[in-house]
Amino acid sequence: MSLAWRELVRRPGRFAVAGSALTLLVVLLLLLGGLLDGLYLGSTGAIRAQRADVFVYSATARDSIVRSRIEPDLRARIEEVDGVASTGGLGVALLGATVEGDDDVLDVAVTGYELAPEGVPEPPAPGTAYADDRLRADGVRAGDVLEVGPARVPVEVVDFVSDTSYLQQGALWVEPDTWRAIQSESRPDAAVADGVFQVVLVVAEDGVEAGELADRIDEATGGATSSLTRDEAVLSLPGIRQQNSVFTALIGVTLFVAGLVAALFFALVTLERTALYATLKALGAPSGRLALGVVFQSVVVALGAVVLGGAVTFALEQVIPDAVPVQVEPSRVVTSSVLVLVTAAVGALVSLRRIVRIDPATAIS
Amino acid sequence: MPALVMEGVRKVYRSGSEEVVALDHADLVVGDDEMVTLLGPSGSGKTTLLSIAGGLLTPTEGRVVVGDQVVSDLDPRQLTAFRQRQVGFVFQSVNLVPFLTARENLTVVGELAGRPRRETGEQADRLLEELGLSHRAGNLATELSGGERQRVAIGRALMNDPKLVLVDEPTSALDTKMGEAVMELLRNEITGRGIAAVVVTHDTRMTHYTDRTVEIVDGRLQA
Numbered sequence A: 001m002s003l004a005w006r007e008l009v010r011r012p013g014r015f016a017v018a019g020s021a022l023t024l025l026v027v028l029l030l031l032l033g034g035l036l037d038g039l040y041l042g043s044t045g046a047i048r049a050q051r052a053d054v055f056v057y058s059a060t061a062r063d064s065i066v067r068s069r070i071e072p073d074l075r076a077r078i079e080e081v082d083g084v085a086s087t088g089g090l091g092v093a094l095l096g097a098t099v100e101g102d103d104d105v106l107d108v109a110v111t112g113y114e115l116a117p118e119g120v121p122e123p124p125a126p127g128t129a130y131a132d133d134r135l136r137a138d139g140v141r142a143g144d145v146l147e148v149g150p151a152r153v154p155v156e157v158v159d160f161v162s163d164t165s166y167l168q169q170g171a172l173w174v175e176p177d178t179w180r181a182i183q184s185e186s187r188p189d190a191a192v193a194d195g196v197f198q199v200v201l202v203v204a205e206d207g208v209e210a211g212e213l214a215d216r217i218d219e220a221t222g223g224a225t226s227s228l229t230r231d232e233a234v235l236s237l238p239g240i241r242q243q244n245s246v247f248t249a250l251i252g253v254t255l256f257v258a259g260l261v262a263a264l265f266f267a268l269v270t271l272e273r274t275a276l277y278a279t280l281k282a283l284g285a286p287s288g289r290l291a292l293g294v295v296f297q298s299v300v301v302a303l304g305a306v307v308l309g310g311a312v313t314f315a316l317e318q319v320i321p322d323a324v325p326v327q328v329e330p331s332r333v334v335t336s337s338v339l340v341l342v343t344a345a346v347g348a349l350v351s352l353r354r355i356v357r358i359d360p361a362t363a364i365s
Numbered sequence B: 001m002p003a004l005v006m007e008g009v010r011k012v013y014r015s016g017s018e019e020v021v022a023l024d025h026a027d028l029v030v031g032d033d034e035m036v037t038l039l040g041p042s043g044s045g046k047t048t049l050l051s052i053a054g055g056l057l058t059p060t061e062g063r064v065v066v067g068d069q070v071v072s073d074l075d076p077r078q079l080t081a082f083r084q085r086q087v088g089f090v091f092q093s094v095n096l097v098p099f100l101t102a103r104e105n106l107t108v109v110g111e112l113a114g115r116p117r118r119e120t121g122e123q124a125d126r127l128l129e130e131l132g133l134s135h136r137a138g139n140l141a142t143e144l145s146g147g148e149r150q151r152v153a154i155g156r157a158l159m160n161d162p163k164l165v166l167v168d169e170p171t172s173a174l175d176t177k178m179g180e181a182v183m184e185l186l187r188n189e190i191t192g193r194g195i196a197a198v199v200v201t202h203d204t205r206m207t208h209y210t211d212r213t214v215e216i217v218d219g220r221l222q223a
């Protein structure tokens, strides 16, 4: 092992090409991961924050919150289902808003709610809202009055909450009637009557499994509803599944390329070292030990690439415009790093066969 | 007990349909403190004999014993361990590890055998001293002269305290004076320590450094 280490230290230039290529791939990997996380977290915050176990949509809505409508009598039937502890209505309107006296249009998700989500207090007074941090980043301050939608309905921001965006728009948490008023004024074609919500959130009784309760509710309403667990509701948001699969595929391909780089580079290095390895084998070095040295070097080079790539990504994150939803999460950095190291080790192991086949007798001839 | 016994050793190389008999009916006994020159023209089978004696090649036929070890019975894995502990090689092309210093080229042998660092360090320092290389201990192999490299290679061959040292053309890349100095050193290092040596050469001027000369022609040893 010290042989492998000394070569790294004394001939760092040899490993520079592979190191740089791996560094770039690490940056790519972290940016892809950051983009995936940024898109996912920024799209799903308002839903992930909900404490409810089951989301009930109208059957015709095809699991879309904005298309769904639940009338009061349907809600009453839901509440009677065995295993339902409590329910709360939810409605979302995606609109533009301006701070009074300012021209910049901000994207907001006006969200009327009854059950307080994680990190959000009980519904505020009519005409006021808790705003998501995303709006604070856009320059909104507590006490500002936002004019929402084409009808410029005034809503005063009383406080801020975090990680509750909806499809990259900052949520404005309001009490249900404020939401209904804004929805009806802004979208007369999709107006909602008193007591109507888009979806009904259901809290299950202790010990009742969410998926089972969802099935039971849909049965009890005679197919008038389509119920999802919270995780399913998150994945049913527009584009989430597609985003996840596209980015997972891209990340997979990037890792594969990283493995290929390590495999090719160290296969080449091994070829170059044929005479050296023959000599060492003649002196009694087992093949396994030599291969371990190669794996060690590959992992060290990858480790350098992870550190350097991490630093580059961190620097890039500072200069990437806020409009690009890149969010590099520590957990993502850790898993990506581990995956790169493992990939580098596996890539280097490809050279094991070649090392085993080097004939020590060639050292002497 | 002799350091090396070869009985009826035969080696046939096959490449495609062609067969080359590199060694035939080779019988050789080298005593435990004996230094033998193996003299012969190019292509006569000198390197082949050395490789078989040192467990680098397996003979097609015959028996090879080094110390109390029957080498011709060992599998590749056991041969690796055998080379690690029982024999020392000095290769014709020297083959030092280029990115290691003179001293590290010695200690690496101890490391491969898993010996304690301190012990190998002390042994390396002693050998470098005897070989007159103390002042070059910290230089990379690439920074050494041909003669210095050859001396480091001799030191490396002695690192595992072998019973048998096998030396292939130690002087062919050196001028006469340097070659004689290397032979002199080799002789001093080996005699009186219970180490046997087989030194291959095709240079008749070098034979007087050893106890005995065995000639080889076309794969056959001449008495």
Ligand SMILES: Nc1ncnc2c1ncn2[C@@H]1O[C@H](COP(=O)(O)OP(=O)(O)OP(=O)(O)O)[C@@H](O)[C@H]1O
Residues within 6 Å of the ligand: A365, B013, B014, B015, B020, B021, B022, B040, B041, B042, B043, B044, B045, B046, B047, B048, B049, B202
């Ligand atoms: N790997 C091999 N495959 C086929 N033939 C070989 C192989 N190695 C050696 N030979 C042949 O075996 C014979 C003996 O070779 P060897 O290398 O032992 O000779 P040598 O006495 O060491 O020669 P030199 O003085 O040139 O080093 C030669 O005819 C050579 O061509």
Ligand SMILES: [Mg+2]
Residues within 6 Å of the ligand: B046, B047, B048, B168
């Ligand atoms: Mg030869």
